[in-house]
Amino acid sequence: MEFDTIAAISTPSGEGAIAIVRLSGPEAIPIADKLFRAPSGKKLATQATHTIHYGHLADPWTEETVEEVMVSFMKAPKTFTREDVIEINCHGGIVSVNRVLELVLRAGARLAEPGEFTKRAFLNGRIDLSQAEAVMDLIRAKTDRAMDVALNQMEGRLSKLIGTLRQALLESIAQMEVNIDYPEYDDVEEMTRPIMLEKAQWVRTEIEKLLQTSSQGKILREGLSTVIVGRPNVGKSSLLNSLVQENKAIVTEIAGTTRDIIEEYVNVRGVPLRLVDTAGIRETEDIVERIGVERSRKVLKEADLILYVLNYAEPLTAEDALLFEAVKGMNYIVVINKTDLPQKIDLDEVKKLAGGKLLVTTSLIEEEGIDQLEKSIADLFFEGEIEAGDMTYVSNARHIALLHQAHQTISDAIAAAEMDVPVDMIQIDVTRTWELLGEIIGDTADDGLLNQLFSQFCLGK
Numbered sequence: 001m002e003f004d005t006i007a008a009i010s011t012p013s014g015e016g017a018i019a020i021v022r023l024s025g026p027e028a029i030p031i032a033d034k035l036f037r038a039p040s041g042k043k044l045a046t047q048a049t050h051t052i053h054y055g056h057l058a059d060p061w062t063e064e065t066v067e068e069v070m071v072s073f074m075k076a077p078k079t080f081t082r083e084d085v086i087e088i089n090c091h092g093g094i095v096s097v098n099r100v101l102e103l104v105l106r107a108g109a110r111l112a113e114p115g116e117f118t119k120r121a122f123l124n125g126r127i128d129l130s131q132a133e134a135v136m137d138l139i140r141a142k143t144d145r146a147m148d149v150a151l152n153q154m155e156g157r158l159s160k161l162i163g164t165l166r167q168a169l170l171e172s173i174a175q176m177e178v179n180i181d182y183p184e185y186d187d188v189e190e191m192t193r194p195i196m197l198e199k200a201q202w203v204r205t206e207i208e209k210l211l212q213t214s215s216q217g218k219i220l221r222e223g224l225s226t227v228i229v230g231r232p233n234v235g236k237s238s239l240l241n242s243l244v245q246e247n248k249a250i251v252t253e254i255a256g257t258t259r260d261i262i263e264e265y266v267n268v269r270g271v272p273l274r275l276v277d278t279a280g281i282r283e284t285e286d287i288v289e290r291i292g293v294e295r296s297r298k299v300l301k302e303a304d305l306i307l308y309v310l311n312y313a314e315p316l317t318a319e320d321a322l323l324f325e326a327v328k329g330m331n332y333i334v335v336i337n338k339t340d341l342p343q344k345i346d347l348d349e350v351k352k353l354a355g356g357k358l359l360v361t362t363s364l365i366e367e368e369g370i371d372q373l374e375k376s377i378a379d380l381f382f383e384g385e386i387e388a389g390d391m392t393y394v395s396n397a398r399h400i401a402l403l404h405q406a407h408q409t410i411s412d413a414i415a416a417a418e419m420d421v422p423v424d425m426i427q428i429d430v431t432r433t434w435e436l437l438g439e440i441i442g443d444t445a446d447d448g449l450l451n452q453l454f455s456q457f458c459l460g461k
């Protein structure tokens with residue numbers, strides 16, 4: 001496929017040591033040669049591929065020097081996009097990098113759309129769609145584990161597995177094809193069903209195995225959304241600070257200190273948490289605090305896990321009972337804090353209200369009980385140790401939805417095969433399964449989907 005030549009700034013905006021303007025496409029090298037002046041006078045086009053060259057950029061219309069640069073020169077097809085690629089490394093100032101971009105656009109390049117370089121890598125067949133999606137996950141990864149999952153997917157582990165499943169489906173479609181073409185041979189008919197059934201059942205089992213990794217995969221990718229709630233002054237912000245091991249949230253002895261949502265990413269024994277501290281929930285006349293309390297109630301509903309903090313040194317209140325109602329049916333751990341102070345709370349009452357949920361006692365001031373809490377969180381979601389890094393997880397909501405659909409269609413095919421339904425009817429379901437799995441790797445994806453996916457990328461990626 002032949003495209004036009006695109007350009008974009010590929011480094012973050014702001015001041016930095018070096019910034020990169022990247023070009024890709026058939027005109028990348030001629031455009032660079034229009035602007036680039038090497039001390040030797042040599043043109044880039046005459047250089048060996050995958051080399052980097054020192055020189056200056058000049059405005060070709062005035063011959064005025066614009067920047068001092070290093071230019072990487074990479075000829076197709078061994079490049080990120082499989083097209084000719086030029087990377088101009090300039091000084092990392094906002095003005096300098098924008099001048100360089102402006103110059104290459106005036107010399108004939110088009111400003112790239114978000115994700116367009118990666119899209120070309122996909123359209124030119126270097127990577128498939130799930131690998132391209134992993135590139136974005138990698139950039140967005142906030143924890144080591146999320147990055148491992150993305151890297152694994154970027155290297156094509158999921159793609160390979162999907163490819164194997166589709167191959168098995170193709171073989172079974174071919175077998176049915178023979179059957180449809182030669183209906184007069186009864187022995188073919190006899191062979192087809194068992195062979196087809198065996199392959200379809202294997203595919204279904206593999207899809208099930210993948211789906212079993214999806215809840216963990218999603219957590220690893222996005223972080224477990226963990227919301228700390230409780231009455232004012234019980235120690236919610238202190239708990240966030242202990243878990244992230246930094247004083248991120250303001251802690252004072254004044255009830256109603258936290259007014260807004262505070263979010264931090266933290267790794268708890270391999271479980272990535274998106275930890276959210278909230279305003280203490282109570283009825284209040286203070287307008288700002290009231291908005292905070294409303295926000296607390298809202299994020300509470302979207303949590304994967306709730307850390308419900310109680311004060312060991314105060315009796316339970318009506319507000320506590322209301323909160324127990326609010327978290328009913330959700331995943332929560334009760335944290336009873338301030339055990340260094342004399343007990344006023346009725347622990348039996350708490351146990352009754354918590355109905356079998358985990359109870360952990362802490363004294364955040366004395367740094368006690370945090371280990372136990374971390375262990376409880378890890379146990380709750382990963383039953384102890386989290387799997388080794390080389391496991392294939394499905395973590396992307398789009399992939400998970402497609403796998404669910406594929407599971408349905410392959411189950412339909414199996415049920416039909418077991419019920420003596422004509423072979424060409426079964427074939428429809430098997431073919432549909434093959435298509436659905438193909439959408440994961442972008443083999444059967446339409447333009448609308450591609451545009452939507454790549455537009456979520458960063459500019460210059």
Ligand SMILES: Nc1nc2c(c(=O)[nH]1)N(C=O)[C@@H](CNc1ccc(C(=O)N[C@@H](CCC(=O)O)C(=O)O)cc1)CN2
Pocket residue numbers: 077078079080081087126
């Ligand atoms: N300067 C720079 N750094 C970068 C990138 C880049 O585009 N430019 N990358 C951008 O994300 C990442 C590196 N990813 C890359 C992935 C594939 C190829 C590539 O050329 N692949 C070819 C040839 C491989 C080979 O030489 O064997 C291929 O797979 O065909 C290049 C970069 C991170 N660092």
Ligand SMILES: Nc1nc2c(ncn2[C@@H]2O[C@H](COP(=O)(O)OP(=O)(O)OP(=O)(O)O)[C@@H](O)[C@H]2O)c(=O)[nH]1
Pocket residue numbers: 230231232233234235236237238239250251252253254255256257258259278279280281337338339340341362363364365366
């Ligand atoms: N004695 C004792 N005091 C604690 C403990 N944990 C927190 N505190 C104190 O309790 C007070 C309130 O702590 P915060 O973490 O601000 O409480 P909060 O729940 O975030 O309060 P709001 O933001 O107002 O809802 C502070 O003075 C903390 O130092 C503890 O384990 N023992």
Ligand SMILES: [Mg+2]
Pocket residue numbers: 236237238249250257258277278279280
């Ligand atoms: Mg607070």
